[in-house]
Amino acid sequence: MKTKRKVEIAVISDVHLGTYGCHAKQLLTYLNSINPKKLILNGDIVDIWQFSKRYFPKSHLKVIKKIMDFAADGVEVIYITGNHDEMLRKFSDTTIGNISIVDKLVLDIDGKKGWFFHGDVFDISIQNAKWLAKLGGYGYDLLILLNRMTNWVLSKMGKERYSLSKKIKNGVKGAVKFISDYEKVIAELAIENGYDYVVCGHIHQPKMEIKENKHGKTMYLNSGDWVENFTALEYQFKRWKIYNYSHDKLSPFFADEDVKEMEVKDLIAAITIVDKTQK
Structure with a gap:
């Protein structure tokens, strides 16, 4: 008998299947x-940049099969494109069954607005990216176009595509500043646009933090990665948490003090489901 945790929303990014x-x-x-x-x-679920026919083990294929199984079982699967899987951007706004491909996503979550995107488009230039992203509803799409053009030109010149790894190679201090600027710009844009949550990936830095300025506040969330940190974001009981595989393993989702006020039977019903087909 296998027990599974009920989760309203699960967010994973930067898996880099095929590497x-x-x-x-x-x-x-x-x-x-x-x-x-x-x-x-x-974003960056399948690493098309570094994809090799010689390396795609069974465990990687099983992840894809599991995602397909989720969709077949009625789970809504939303694939937000990233830079390492940017080839999928030509299929943006395509839906097949319960699977949809988008470049960005806005969700109403228990009366609060959540803004979801991978985050690579802010790599081109932090300040210029902010200015472009503010150009109405087309700003973010324009950034994606610029990102694709930049990488196309670099590949034609025989140079490495633009990615965060270059920033990291420049030294720890430069990387820390870049990450700080990245989070600041994203949070400021979310506040300006009235989003309660802004959820991204890309920089492989799991984080959940309230960001404030004189115009308001937002919750900045980053799902981290499955290369170094083994993290995901989960939404349940009207709140977010960072799931950390190394620490949490398969422990239940607890909502801090709120859970103590629940009846035991209600708590069990809320966090578990028994799969009777498996023994």
């Missing part, structure tokens, strides 16, 4: 432990 750095077995264990209503794949 040696991907930890597909740990991710598969996590995916097998949850029963989400909505699964958001927030």
Whole structure:
């Protein structure tokens, strides 16, 4: 008998299937432990940049099969494109069954607005990206176009595509400043646009933090990655948490003090489901 945790929304990003750095077995264990209503794949799930026919082990294929199984079982699966899987951007706004491909997503979550995107478009230039992204509803789409053009030109010149790894290679201090600027710009845009949550990935830095300025506040959320941190974001009981595979393993989702006021039977019903087909 196998017990699974009910999760309203699960967000994973930066899995990089098809690369040696991907930890597909740990991710598969996590995916097998949850029963989400909505699964958001927030970019860089399959690493098309570094894809090689010579390396795509069974565990990587099983992750893809598990995602397909989720969709077949009625789970809404939303694939948000990233930079390492930017080839999928030509299929944006396509829906097949319960799977949809988008470049960005806005969700109403218990009366609060959540803004979801991978985050690579803010790599081109932090300040210029902010200015462009503010150009009405087309700003973010324009950034994606510029990102694709930049990488197309770089590839034609025989140069490495633009990615965060270049920033990291420049040294720890430069990387820390970049990450700080990245979070600040994203949070400021979310506040300006009235989003209660802004959810991204890309920089492989799991985080959940309230960001404030004179115009308001937002909750900045980053799902981290499955290369180094083995993290995901989960939404349940009207709140978010960072799931950390190394620390949480398969422990239930608890909502801090709120849970203590619940009846035991209600808590069990809220966080578990028994799969009777497995023994």
